[in-house]
Amino acid sequence: MLVKPTEDDFMVAKKWQTYAEKxxxxxxxxxxxxxxxxxxxxxxxxxxxxxxxxxxxxxxGDDFWMDKACSLxxxxxxxxxxxxxxxxxxxxxxxxxxxxxxxxxxxxQIDKQGSGDQFPW
Numbered sequence: 488m489l490v491k492p493t494e495d496d497f498m499v500a501k502k503w504q505t506y507a508e509k510x511x512x513x514x515x516x517x518x519x520x521x522x523x524x525x526x527x528x529x530x531x532x533x534x535x536x537x538x539x540x541x542x543x544x545x546x547x548g549d550d551f552w553m554d555k556a557c558s559l560x561x562x563x564x565x566x567x568x569x570x571x572x573x574x575x576x577x578x579x580x581x582x583x584x585x586x587x588x589x590x591x592x593x594x595x596q597i598d599k600q601g602s603g604d605q606f607p608w
Contacts, residue, residue: 492522495536499525500559502540506547507557516558524559528573542573545580552576 492500500521507516525539534542539559546552555572556562562573 490526492519492526496522496525496529499536499539499543503543503557503559506543510554510557521559524563528559528562532573542576542580545583546576549579549583552579 497518500518503525504516504518504521507514525536528534528539529536542562546556556576562571562576564572566572566575568575
């Protein structure tokens, strides 16, 4: 039985396609193939449509990934290190989040110590 992409998959695919066409305006992306890639990623990794949109937000704002991971289809491909590209992107997201989290914790510690600088948190 052939499983078709959902409306959410098409919505996610359209947003990724819009981004990809800004990066590579000379390439035509097939919306149905992108939607199917979204469905496969969600199924394989137990992701939600919101997770795929968060991934797009990260990719589009990351200097390294912005032109290397702009297609849902490309995220399913194996990278040179042997991992699926999506795993490498998720690892980068995790590292950035942890770095930010450590900075917030450090800033709170400085604020508690009364350095004279006040932070909004």
